[in-house]
Amino acid sequence: MSASRPWLVWVCLAVAFFSAIVVSLLVGEGSLGDASLRDSFLELRFWRLVNSMLAGAALALGGVLVQGLFRNPLASPSILGTTAGASLGGVLTLLLWNSVLVSAVPAWFPYELILPIGCLLGAWAALLILLMVTGRRAGLVSVLLTGFILSSFFVAIGGFLLSISQNNWEVGRAVVAFTLGGVEAKGAIHAALAAPLVLVGAVVAFGWSRHLDVLLAGEEEAASLGVDVPMVRRWVIVWTATLTAAAVAIGGNVSFVGLVVPHVLRSFVGVGHRALVLASLVGGAAFVAWADILTRVIPATGHIPLGVVTGLVGAPVFLFLLAKAAREGRLA
Amino acid sequence: MNNGLLLRALSAGYPRGENVVFDVALQAPRGSVTALLGPNGSGKSTLLKAVLGLVSSRGEVFLDEDPLGELTAVERATRLAYVPQKSLLRARLTVRQVVDQGRFAHRGAYGGRSSSDVEAVEQAMDDVGISSLSQRFFTEISGGEQQRVLLARALATGANALLLDEPTSALDVRQVLGLHQVLRRLADRGCSILVVLHGLDEALAHADRAVLLNAGRVVAEGSAKDVISGETIRSVYGVDIRHGEGLGFHLLETEQ
Numbered sequence: 001m002s003a004s005r006p007w008l009v010w011v012c013l014a015v016a017f018f019s020a021i022v023v024s025l026l027v028g029e030g031s032l033g034d035a036s037l038r039d040s041f042l043e044l045r046f047w048r049l050v051n052s053m054l055a056g057a058a059l060a061l062g063g064v065l066v067q068g069l070f071r072n073p074l075a076s077p078s079i080l081g082t083t084a085g086a087s088l089g090g091v092l093t094l095l096l097w098n099s100v101l102v103s104a105v106p107a108w109f110p111y112e113l114i115l116p117i118g119c120l121l122g123a124w125a126a127l128l129i130l131l132m133v134t135g136r137r138a139g140l141v142s143v144l145l146t147g148f149i150l151s152s153f154f155v156a157i158g159g160f161l162l163s164i165s166q167n168n169w170e171v172g173r174a175v176v177a178f179t180l181g182g183v184e185a186k187g188a189i190h191a192a193l194a195a196p197l198v199l200v201g202a203v204v205a206f207g208w209s210r211h212l213d214v215l216l217a218g219e220e221e222a223a224s225l226g227v228d229v230p231m232v233r234r235w236v237i238v239w240t241a242t243l244t245a246a247a248v249a250i251g252g253n254v255s256f257v258g259l260v261v262p263h264v265l266r267s268f269v270g271v272g273h274r275a276l277v278l279a280s281l282v283g284g285a286a287f288v289a290w291a292d293i294l295t296r297v298i299p300a301t302g303h304i305p306l307g308v309v310t311g312l313v314g315a316p317v318f319l320f321l322l323a324k325a326a327r328e329g330r331l332a
Numbered sequence: 333m334n335n336g337l338l339l340r341a342l343s344a345g346y347p348r349g350e351n352v353v354f355d356v357a358l359q360a361p362r363g364s365v366t367a368l369l370g371p372n373g374s375g376k377s378t379l380l381k382a383v384l385g386l387v388s389s390r391g392e393v394f395l396d397e398d399p400l401g402e403l404t405a406v407e408r409a410t411r412l413a414y415v416p417q418k419s420l421l422r423a424r425l426t427v428r429q430v431v432d433q434g435r436f437a438h439r440g441a442y443g444g445r446s447s448s449d450v451e452a453v454e455q456a457m458d459d460v461g462i463s464s465l466s467q468r469f470f471t472e473i474s475g476g477e478q479q480r481v482l483l484a485r486a487l488a489t490g491a492n493a494l495l496l497d498e499p500t501s502a503l504d505v506r507q508v509l510g511l512h513q514v515l516r517r518l519a520d521r522g523c524s525i526l527v528v529l530h531g532l533d534e535a536l537a538h539a540d541r542a543v544l545l546n547a548g549r550v551v552a553e554g555s556a557k558d559v560i561s562g563e564t565i566r567s568v569y570g571v572d573i574r575h576g577e578g579l580g581f582h583l584l585e586t587e588q
Contacts, residue, residue, distance in 0.1 A: 213436075221420065224414035226410070227436065
């Protein structure tokens with residue numbers, strides 16, 4: 001598709017994006033036929049859609065950045081440990097809600113933002129630890145190992161907190177729902193928190209595209225061609241962390257998007273990061289919006305979490321890509 | 333005064349490791365090709381990386397009397413280009429896209445390709461004779477062709493000082509002669525060229541000057557003919573030179 005008709009992939013992305021908007025507004029609990037409730041339903045669905053698209057775009061952009069930095073198309077933004085940090089921040093916020101936060105947070109502060117801000121703080125704390133441990137001139141392997149260790153550590157703490165939270169059924173349920181991901185009940189205020197981060201992140205990712213293109217040749221060659229490698233590495237890590245934190249803040253743990261979306265789109269738009277950033281922005285938004293639509297239409301008793309749907313779609317796609325890469329001898 | 337590349341008391345090595353290069357002083361003047369020679373492990377590649385600031389080093393490196401360490405990465409890349417022995421590039425980039433990487437330092441983060449960028453890329457591919465490969469994927473061409481693409485990328489930077497790390501190691505005899513022809517043209521235009529070579533006969537045939545390294549130290553520097561002399565080579569390599577034997581080649585212009 002990419003070689004003979006390069007425009008076709010952009011048409012497909014546009015169709016997936018705009019159809020997700022239309023279908024997302026039309027599908028869901030409650031009938032739009034009821035004139036008295038129509039506006040309320042549409043408003044709820046609209047903000048749910050916006051949040052799902054922001055989460056998807058943020059995760060896919062994070063994926064592009066981290067895959068470019070590690071020169072590995074199979075890298076996921078979660079390898080930095082900041083996704084687990086954001087998740088742990090969210091779990092901690094939920095656990096401390098009744099005992100500390102309700103009384104500590106001033107009355108004028110919007111309560112809906114406490115959880116997302118907890119996620120952002122968790123991610124940035126993880127980022128700070130990552131940067132402090134690895135230092136200014138650390139190699140990618142130390143970044144990778146530190147991120148992996150931090151991720152395991154935060155997941156273990158999250159699991160521990162989850163097990164002790166089972167004493168309180170309400171809190172336990174909220175923690176489980178958060179860890180499985182979802183954008184239901186997310187409104188304008190969540191979008192207002194995430195949108196600036198995603199927009200700035202997109203502009204930054206676009207700005208780093210040339211650097212990442214040259215980094216494909218390895219850090220030494222890139223440095224000889226004029227790339228300030230330590231600076232690019234540091235800022236790419238900071239923005240990957242921020243984008244994934246924004247995604248976790250509004251969507252909880254939504255798996256596979258950061259890995260699969262850029263990887264799939266790369267085979268259609270090529271390895272150049274400018275096109276890849278734009279395609280992933282649209283593709284990530286459309287993917288998560290469609291996954292959110294599926295959570296509403298898949299027949300099930302109770303609600304299917306968004307993270308489960310993205311995993312159900314993402315895991316087979318990833319396995320397929322992995323098998324294909326192995327067959328073609330591209331897997332190290 | 334344009335001196336080209338000048339190294340003074342340069343020692344270099346790898347983090348947490350011992351130095352590999354010790355107190356090296358050498359010059360690669362403008363208008364000439366300087367060969368950097370030495371046995372395996374003598375520190376030739378490390379020395380090039382030290383000049384580029386890719387390994388930790390102590391000492392001074394000047395380009396036309398400007399300390400290289402005080403230039404930004406972008407400024408340095410427009411004045412000093414590097415041709416690695418082998419690229420780590422595994423992504424599916426076409427030859428043209430790889431050569432275009434050489435223009436990175438000339439562009440802003442958000443700007444597009446200018447006509448001078450396009451011209452420089454075309455000219456570089458033409459100079460090295462790889463225009464016919466421009467749409468092929470870099471990963472799908474031969475090792476020798478890849479080395480020529482890396483040279484074209486270095487030429488596209490527009491830099492007038494060039495460091496090359498064994499650029500002929502994967503080339504056939506015809507391509508070796510073609511590459512030295514390109515280097516000679518660049519030197520004639522006033523470029524400063526420091527090229528790591530393995531073949532002493534190749535250095536003798538194509539370089540104006542030579543610097544011989546052994547165990548990280550300069551043991552001889554001067555005209556290629558003086559450096560590649562029986563006594564020096566015997567002491568460093570443990571071999572004798574016999575003149576008047578073996579093959580010599582020259583490029584048939586009509587086949588270019």
